[in-house]
Amino acid sequence: MFIRNYLIPRLLQYFLVIFLGITIVFFIPRMAPTNPVERTIAEIRSRGTYLDPAYVQQMVDALTEMYGLSGSWLQQYKDFWVRLSTGDFGVSFFQFPTPVMTLIKRALPWTVGLLFTTTVFSWLFGNIVGGIAGYAHNRRWSKLLDGIMMFIRPIPYYVFALGLLILFGYVYRKFPIAGGASIGRTPSFTLSYILDVLRHAFLPATSLAVLGAASWFQTSKLIVQNVNAEDFVQYAQLGGVKESRIIFRYIIRNAMLPQITNLALSLGQILSGALITEIVFSYPGLGNLLYSAISTGDYNLIMGIISLSIVAITTLVLIVDLVYPLFDPRIRYK
Amino acid sequence: MVMPLRSTLKELFRDYRFLCAFIVLCFLAALAVLSFFSPYDPTVWYYAPRDLRPSAQHILGTCSRGQDIFWQATFSIRNSLVISVVAGLISRIIAVVVGLVAGYQGGKADRLLMFISDGFLVIPLFLIIVMLAMLIRDKMNIFTTGLLLAVFGWAWDARVIRSQVLSLREREFTKTAILSGTRTLELVFKEYMPYITPLAFSTLINNMSWAIGMEMTLSIVGLTNMDIPTLGTTLKWALNYQAILMRRWNWLLTPVLLSVLLFIALYWLSVSISEYLDPRTRVQRVGGE
Numbered sequence: 242m243f244i245r246n247y248l249i250p251r252l253l254q255y256f257l258v259i260f261l262g263i264t265i266v267f268f269i270p271r272m273a274p275t276n277p278v279e280r281t282i283a284e285i286r287s288r289g290t291y292l293d294p295a296y297v298q299q300m301v302d303a304l305t306e307m308y309g310l311s312g313s314w315l316q317q318y319k320d321f322w323v324r325l326s327t328g329d330f331g332v333s334f335f336q337f338p339t340p341v342m343t344l345i346k347r348a349l350p351w352t353v354g355l356l357f358t359t360t361v362f363s364w365l366f367g368n369i370v371g372g373i374a375g376y377a378h379n380r381r382w383s384k385l386l387d388g389i390m391m392f393i394r395p396i397p398y399y400v401f402a403l404g405l406l407i408l409f410g411y412v413y414r415k416f417p418i419a420g421g422a423s424i425g426r427t428p429s430f431t432l433s434y435i436l437d438v439l440r441h442a443f444l445p446a447t448s449l450a451v452l453g454a455a456s457w458f459q460t461s462k463l464i465v466q467n468v469n470a471e472d473f474v475q476y477a478q479l480g481g482v483k484e485s486r487i488i489f490r491y492i493i494r495n496a497m498l499p500q501i502t503n504l505a506l507s508l509g510q511i512l513s514g515a516l517i518t519e520i521v522f523s524y525p526g527l528g529n530l531l532y533s534a535i536s537t538g539d540y541n542l543i544m545g546i547i548s549l550s551i552v553a554i555t556t557l558v559l560i561v562d563l564v565y566p567l568f569d570p571r572i573r574y575k
Numbered sequence: 576m577v578m579p580l581r582s583t584l585k586e587l588f589r590d591y592r593f594l595c596a597f598i599v600l601c602f603l604a605a606l607a608v609l610s611f612f613s614p615y616d617p618t619v620w621y622y623a624p625r626d627l628r629p630s631a632q633h634i635l636g637t638c639s640r641g642q643d644i645f646w647q648a649t650f651s652i653r654n655s656l657v658i659s660v661v662a663g664l665i666s667r668i669i670a671v672v673v674g675l676v677a678g679y680q681g682g683k684a685d686r687l688l689m690f691i692s693d694g695f696l697v698i699p700l701f702l703i704i705v706m707l708a709m710l711i712r713d714k715m716n717i718f719t720t721g722l723l724l725a726v727f728g729w730a731w732d733a734r735v736i737r738s739q740v741l742s743l744r745e746r747e748f749t750k751t752a753i754l755s756g757t758r759t760l761e762l763v764f765k766e767y768m769p770y771i772t773p774l775a776f777s778t779l780i781n782n783m784s785w786a787i788g789m790e791m792t793l794s795i796v797g798l799t800n801m802d803i804p805t806l807g808t809t810l811k812w813a814l815n816y817q818a819i820l821m822r823r824w825n826w827l828l829t830p831v832l833l834s835v836l837l838f839i840a841l842y843w844l845s846v847s848i849s850e851y852l853d854p855r856t857r858v859q860r861v862g863g864e
Contacts, residue, residue, distance in 0.1 A: 258694045269706050391592070395842030397788030399795060400834060403810075407827075411819055506696050513701030517792055535705065535796050543709070547702045558697050 248563075255559045262551040267321050270540055271314070278304040280538065281334065307331055308540065330545030335537040341545040344530060351421050352526035355442060356515045359449040360504075366450075367457025368500055372493035374458070375465025387462065393455040398514040402448040402521035409444055416444050419523035445522045449515060460503060464496040498569050505561035509554050587851055596843035599836055606833075607656055610649035615642070617650040617804045629825055636825045639816040648829050650804040652837075654717050655787050658805065661721025662786035663779045666728035671775055673729065674736025675763060679744060689737070695730035703727070704789065708798040715800045720793070724786045732778040739774055743767055773852050780845040784838055791834065806834045 278301055286292060292300070305311050309320055309331060324330065330341035374383040393401075410418035422428070422438050468474065469492070477487050519528030527546055534542035587593045615622055621641035629636045635644035677688040704727055711719060743749060743766075752762050787806065793799050794807025801808050809830040818827040 254690065254693070257690070258697060261694060262698050265703065266706070269703075269710060272710065391843065391846070392839060395784060395838040396835060397791065397838065399788070399792050400831060400838070403831065407819060411822075509697055509699040510701075512699045516699075516701065520796065531702075531705070532796055535709065535798065538709070543706060547699075547706060550699050550702055554699055555697055 251559070251562060255555060258555050259552055262555070263322075263325065263548055264318075266544055266547050266551070267318060270544070271310075271317075276310075278308060278310065284538070325548060330548070331541040333534075333539055333542045335533055335539040335542060341542050344542065345527065345545055345549060348525060348527045348530045351524060352515060352519065352528065355446060355449065355519070355524065355526060356512065359446050359453060359515075360508075360511055363450045363453030364457055364500070364504055367454040368461045368497055369493060370454075371458035371461030372465045372496055373488060375462035375496070376469060376488050376492055378462070378466055378469075383462075386458070390455045390459055393451060394459060396452070398448070398452060398517045399521060401452055402445070402518045405444050405448050406521055417441050418444075421525040441524075445518050445524050448518050448521075449511075452514065453511065457500065461493075461496055461500060464499060465492055468492050468495050498565075501561060501565055501568060505558045505565075508557055508561075512550060512554055583851075587847060590847045590851075592843040593847035596840040596847065599840035600844070603652055603833070603837055603840070604656075606649045607653035610646070610653045613646045613649060615646050617642070617647060618802055626823065635829055638813065638826045639818075639823070640812060644826055644829050647804055647809060648833060651806050651809045651830060652833060654803055654805040655790060655807070655834075655837075658717050658721045658724070658790050659783035659786040661718060662724035662728055663783040665722065665725035666782055667732070667775050667779050669725070670729040670732040670736055670778065671771060673733040675740055675767070675771070677733070678737040678740025679759075679763065685737075689734070692730040692733050695727065700727050701789075701792070704793070705796065705798065708793055712798060715798065717803060717805070720790055720799055721786070724789055728782050728785060732775075732782065735778060736771055736774055739770060740767065743770060773848070777845050777848045777852060780841050780848070784841040784845075787834065787837060806830045806837075810834075 281304055282292070282297065282300060309317055309324070311317070312320070328342050330345075333339050333341050333344055336344065370386070374386055377383050396404075406418060409416050417423070417440060421441050422434070423441075426434060426437060428434065474487065474492065477491060482491075515526075516528030516531055518524070519526045520532045523529055527550075531543065531546050533539070534546065588597070610617075619642075623633065623637045623641050623643055625637060625639050625641045627633055627637040633643050633645065635648070638644055638647070673688050673692065677685040704723060707723055708715065708720075711723070748766065749762070752766060757766075790799065790805060791807035791810065794801075794805065794811045795814070797811070799805070799808060801811065807830075810827070813823070813827045813830070816823075816826075818824075
């Protein structure tokens with residue numbers, strides 16, 4: 242029953258979203274009024290380089306091939322999927338002969354590290370603290386915390402990160418303002434290198450974690466305030482069940498379930514936020530790579546990053562959705 | 576839920592958050608209106624000496640492009656607000672139509688529309704917006720920017736409206752109306768709209784805030800028209816001229832603080848309104864305090 246009613250439709254949806262997403266990514270650059278090949282050549286010319294006409298034709302052919310623009314649209318579309326499935330996104334123009342995949346592989350660990358730690362931390366922290374604050378919503382500290390969140394929550398990723406950068410990178414020079422590690426250091430498993438990486442990650446991670454936690458805090462508090470009013474909570478209170486047990490075992494556990502779904506729904510936004518934050522702190526992850534790709538008009542690199550993000554995020558959402566029944570016994574037996 | 580306007584406003588203004596937000600937004604709107612009386616053309620450079628400190632003649636000083644920071648800020652607020660209103664209104668129309676059709680029709684239309692909006696929620700939209708913005712880079716102005724953001728800003732709110740319509744459809748009065756021969760369009764516009772309009776309004780505010788933030792981000796990555804002063808482009812110019820390193824705080828912090836004020840005011844307004852609309856938190860507010 243579970244497989245037929247839930248798993249198969251969900252998997253179908255998963256493949257359909259990826260299919261449509263990648264198709265959109267394929268068609269957007271091809272709808273451009275300007276041909277990327279002509280654009281690249283015009284850019285080279287605008288730098289004042291003289292190009293021999295015979296040489297230009299060769300360049301046009303080579304660039305057309307590299308952009309995957311040779312043949313009919315259908316052929317290009319098929320090639321695109323074939324290349325995608327082998328992880329081949331062509332070569333980057335911004336760092337010329339380097340394949341896009343190499344650049345992405347170099348940047349990926351930084352983004353994944355930043356994203357994973359801050360998301361897990363802010364989700365757990367925001368939900369637990371928000372849950373306790375929702376239970377004790379008449380206490381002064383709970384109201385104070387809620388008041389602070391009212392100021393943090395609406396700030397977009399970029400502005401918040403910039404504020405932290407100015408405050409701790411320039412005014413009180415406590416933390417490095419750019420990069421993932423000190424320049425010239427070779428990666429190694431020594432304590433000093435790890436500390437160096439952590440120190441560089443501190444500001445971007447704080448920025449993401451605070452904004453994330455603020456949003457989880459508020460939703461969790463709201464959910465718990467509604468659970469508070471349910472009969473079973475009053476019954477437990479009247480029955481003399483210990484308060485910590487009521488909060489953690491009965492209330493927060495109940496409140497966390499919808500938050501798992503919310504996590505799945507907001508993963509795309511969280512990724513966008515991480516990319517933006519990386520740009521602010523020149524953190525060597527995918528966000529910064531994207532930034533260079535945009536400023537140099539490097540289509541292959543942009544398409545590579547976007548395709549990969551779509552596949553990664555939809556897969557993560559699928560995993561969260563599939564794991565969800567493990568936490569919710571009501572769904573497990575349906 | 577359908578209440579007369581005056582008593583609604585009266586109760587809303589009793590909430591200090593609504594009051595604060597309202598005052599701040601009036602202040603910002605006044606700044607935006609002031610731009611129409613600006614003595615300077617915002618696209619002209621070097622009409623004033625560069626990098627002046629705040630003085631009587633230039634209240635906030637001048638920037639490295641020889642422009643008056645105060646008057647430039649009035650233009651940037653105005654343009655950012657226009658972008659957000661364009662984005663917000665158009666995406667509200669999409670959200671209301673999608674929500675109504677999906678909720679009222681149900682069946683295949685519902686599944687298709689919700690599949691699309693789910694897809695929009697899951698995919699990292701920022702990246703798709705970046706890609707499209709690169710395409711129309713040369714044609715980016717406040718309206719195209721607003722339109723671009725509108726195309727992507729409706730998915731979540733369409734879901735909210737759909738669930739409201741779903742619950743309205745199950746109510747007694749829908750059956751009475753259908754059985755007494757009311758046509759669908761009439762039913763939707765006369766009976767449902769009073770319930771949907773407040774929802775559309777409270778989501779509009781959130782959406783405007785999102786659009787302003789997105790515009791700033793797009794400007795920072797260099798995808799909007801840098802000749803049009805908005806909160807994003809003003810900040811980008813300051814960053815381009817190394818305002819942080821040179822410690823030109825009057826230049827850098829003007830767009831940052833104005834946008835922070837705007838974000839907080841919009842958020843407080845929307846929290847206040849949605850608490851007012853949601854009877855569950857309302858009962859709690861009245862009962863708890």
